[in-house]
Amino acid sequence: MRYDKDALERLRGRWHQPLGRDAGAVPEEVRSFHELLRRRLEAISERVRGARLRIGEQAEPRKRKEALQEHWKDGCRADFEALLEELHLAGLDGTVAMGASEYEVRAPYDLRGADLRGLALCGAALENARFEGADLRGASLEAARCFETRFEDSLCTQAVFSLADCHFSHFQGADCDRASFEGADCSMVRFEQARLRHALFDEAVCFAARFDGAFLGQASLAGMRINHLTGFGHAGELREAKGGGGAKKKNRNEGQDWYIADLFPLWLRAAEVNAQVRSLLKAHGYYLEADEYQYLEMVCRRHVLCKHRVQEFFEWFFKDMMFGYGLKWRRPLISVLAIILLWALGFTLHFRLAAGDGVLASLGQGLYYSVISFTTLGFGNAPDLQGFWPKVLLCTEALLGTVLMPLFLLAYARKILQD
Numbered sequence: 001m002r003y004d005k006d007a008l009e010r011l012r013g014r015w016h017q018p019l020g021r022d023a024g025a026v027p028e029e030v031r032s033f034h035e036l037l038r039r040r041l042e043a044i045s046e047r048v049r050g051a052r053l054r055i056g057e058q059a060e061p062r063k064r065k066e067a068l069q070e071h072w073k074d075g076c077r078a079d080f081e082a083l084l085e086e087l088h089l090a091g092l093d094g095t096v097a098m099g100a101s102e103y104e105v106r107a108p109y110d111l112r113g114a115d116l117r118g119l120a121l122c123g124a125a126l127e128n129a130r131f132e133g134a135d136l137r138g139a140s141l142e143a144a145r146c147f148e149t150r151f152e153d154s155l156c157t158q159a160v161f162s163l164a165d166c167h168f169s170h171f172q173g174a175d176c177d178r179a180s181f182e183g184a185d186c187s188m189v190r191f192e193q194a195r196l197r198h199a200l201f202d203e204a205v206c207f208a209a210r211f212d213g214a215f216l217g218q219a220s221l222a223g224m225r226i227n228h229l230t231g232f233g234h235a236g237e238l239r240e241a242k243g244g245g246g247a248k249k250k251n252r253n254e255g256q257d258w259y260i261a262d263l264f265p266l267w268l269r270a271a272e273v274n275a276q277v278r279s280l281l282k283a284h285g286y287y288l289e290a291d292e293y294q295y296l297e298m299v300c301r302r303h304v305l306c307k308h309r310v311q312e313f314f315e316w317f318f319k320d321m322m323f324g325y326g327l328k329w330r331r332p333l334i335s336v337l338a339i340i341l342l343w344a345l346g347f348t349l350h351f352r353l354a355a356g357d358g359v360l361a362s363l364g365q366g367l368y369y370s371v372i373s374f375t376t377l378g379f380g381n382a383p384d385l386q387g388f389w390p391k392v393l394l395c396t397e398a399l400l401g402t403v404l405m406p407l408f409l410l411a412y413a414r415k416i417l418q419d
Contacts, residue, residue, distance in 0.1 A: 001132060001150065001152060002132075002152050002153060002172060002173060003132060003133060003152070003153060008113065008132075008133040008153060010113075011112045011113030011132065011133045012113035012115075012133060012135075013113075014033065014092070014113065015032065015033045015034040015037065015113060015114060015115065016032050016033070016034050017032060017033060018031055018032055019031065019032065019033065019036065019090040019091065020090060020091035027039075033087060033090065033092050034114075034115060036083075036086065036087065036090070037083070037087065037114060037115070038115065040079070040083040040086070041080075041083065041116070041119050042119065043079075044076050044079055044080060044083075044121075045119045045120040045121070047075060047076060048068075048071070048072070048076060048120040048121065048122050048123070048140075049120050051067075051068065051071040051075070051122070051123075052068070052120070052122055052142075055067045055068065055071075061163055061183055064143065064163070065123075065143040065163045067123075068122045068123030068142065068143040068163075069123040069125075069143055069145065070123070071122075071123055072121075072122070072123035072124050072125060073123075073125070076123075076124070077124075077125060080124065084109055084110075087110075092110065108128045108129060108130050109126065109128070109129035109130060110130050111129060111130060111131050111134055112130050112131065112132045112133055112134060113132070113133040113134055114131070114134045114135070115134075115135045116131075116134055116135060116136050116139050117135050117136070117137045117138055117139065118137070118138045118139060119139050119140075120139070120140045121139065121140065121141050121144055122140055122141070122142040122143055122144065123142070123143045123144060123145075124141065124144045124145070125144075125145050126141070126144055126145060126146050126149050127145055127146070127147040127148065127149065128147070128148050128149065129146070129149045129150070130149075130150050131149065131150060131151045131154050132150050132151070132152045132153055132154060133152075133153050133154060134151075134154045134155070135154070135155045136151075136154055136155060136156045136159045137155050137156070137157045137158060137159065138157070138158050138159065139156075139159050139160070140159070140160040141159065141160060141161050141164055142160050142161070142162045142163055142164065143162070143163040143164060144161070144164045144165070145164070145165045146161075146164055146165060146166045146167075146169050147165060147166075147167045147168060147169070148167070148168040148169065149166070149169045149170075150169070150170050151169060151170060151171045151174050152170050152171070152172045152173055152174060153172075153173045153174060154171075154174045154175070155174075155175050156171075156174050156175060156176040156179050157175055157176070157177050157178060157179065158177075158178045158179065159176065159179045159180075160179070160180045161179060161180060161181045161184045162180050162181070162182045162183050162184060163182075163183045163184060164181075164184045164185070165184075165185050166181075166184055166185060166186045166187075166189050167185060167187050167188055167189070168187075168188045168189070169186075169189045169190070170189075170190045171189060171190060171191045171194045172190055172191070172192045172193055172194060173192075173193045173194060174191075174194045174195070175194075175195045176191075176194055176195060176196050176199055177195050177196070177197045177198055177199065178197070178198045178199065179196070179199045179200075180199070180200045181199060181200060181201050181204045182200050182201070182202045182203060182204065183202070183203045183204065184204045184205070185204075185205045186201075186204050186205060186206045186209050187205055187206070187207040187208060187209065188207070188208045188209065189206070189209045189210075190209075190210050191209060191210060191211045191214045192210055192211070192212045192213050192214065192233075193212075193213040193214065193236065194211075194214045194215070195214070195215045195236070196211075196214050196215060196216050196219050197215055197216070197217045197218055197219060198217075198218045198219060198220075199216075199219045199220070200219075200220045201219065201220055201221055201223065201224040202220055202222075202223035202224075203223050203225070204223070204224050204225065205225045206224050206225060206226050206230055207225070207226065207227045207229065207230060208227065208229035208230060209226075209230050209231075210230075210231050210233070211230075211231065211232045211233065211235075212231060212232070212233030212234065213233060213234065213235070213236050213239060214232075214235065214236055215235070215236035215237060215240075216232075216235055216236070216237070216273045216276065216277070217237055217269050217272065217273055218272075219273075219276070221276050221277065221279075221280045222276075222279065222280065222283070224280060226280065226281075226284055227284075228286065232277050232293070234296075235270060235273040235274065235277070237266060237269045237270040237273050238270040238273070238274070238296065238300065240266055240270075241265075241266035241267045241269075241270045241300065241303070265304060267300045267301075267303040267304045268300070268301075268304045270296075270300045271297050271300035271301045271304065274293045274294070274296040274297040274300060275293075275294075275297050277290075277293045278290045278293040278294045278297060281293065288415075291327045291328075292327075294325075294327055295324065295325055295327045295328065298319075298320075298325040298327075299320065299325075302315050302316065302319075302320070321335075322335040322404070323335070323404075323407050323411070324411070326407070326410060326411050326414065327411070327414075328411070329408070329411040329412040329414070329415045331411075332404055332407050332408035332411055333408055333412070335404055335408075336374070336401075336404055336405070336408055339374065339397065339400055339401075339404070340367075340370050340371060340374050340397075341370075343370045343373065343374070343393055343396075343397045344363070344366040344367040344369075344370035344371075345366065346366070346389075346390075346393045347365065347366035347367075347369045347370055347390065347393060348362045348363045348365070348366030348367075349362075349366075350366075350387070350389070350390045350393075351365050351366060354386070354387070369394070370397065373393070373394045373397040373398050373401065374397050374398070374400065374401035374405075375401055375405070376398050376401055376402055
């Protein structure tokens, strides 16, 4: 569930409200929901970090994942649920109502807008939990079970989701710059409009995941595992470049990389993202889908390389519109048919005015001479083409045919071979 700016501020602000109703055995110095949450979770986090050290980073991933989840189940889950019950009794649920969950796996944990920076929740069972608008910067959810967990509009910069089970999770609009999803199962995860710059997806399973509008600049996608249902749509960099904003602005949430807005134009960043997606799709054998991103890459590079409007127009007209950079076989076919018909009208007008033939006869002759000229077959002596302009039509169409016919055959053969 997405929230507007005002709703996000209410979600985050409620944690700083004083405890109400029955706060239970809460220390006197703890006065707000935020202080209670941090105190309890920091104690849990310390135990989790100790378990991680005992398990060791060098352990086999599957065994490390099982060990972390088992430790949470035996040593932390009861305390975590007791904390949530304590927050409930203190009146947290009454501050901002929670919407209904799409899948009722368990009673959802309400941690929307919570400050969880730097905490370790490795192996945590967070199915159906609600983290919308939460601050998870630097937090570790390694090996956590996040089935249908909501992270919309959350701050997940440098967060760790390695080996996590994130089936059906929602990250729309989340800031996940430099987050790690190495080895995570991100099947059916929604990453639309998420910021994933410099994010790591090595060995991540992203079957049927959606990345439409996500910012993927410098993200590590090469090791990602995808299938035919994985959708990347138009990257956020491309949408931003088309909007024309942010090229010289430093207030676009660039963080420490604000300078890249000047060093690398938006169109260049969009080209690099499309190149990454193209390489990923080709590596998995989805050549037709890869062609679309190669085409988008060429379009973006055209905006970077063409310094003058005239140069950009000719680049667009001859390489893009007429040929589609060799990646869209229908465009040269349409160009061929359009040129043949257009020049046929010119020949038809000549025969109609010069010889006085009927409309149908003139059209037939015009189409014949246009096809012969375009295919450069040659028709020997052409006494009917007396005059300067008919010969200009003949020569120009022959030149265009010499160029466009091989381009059409190349683009079409390329598509057939890929099919």
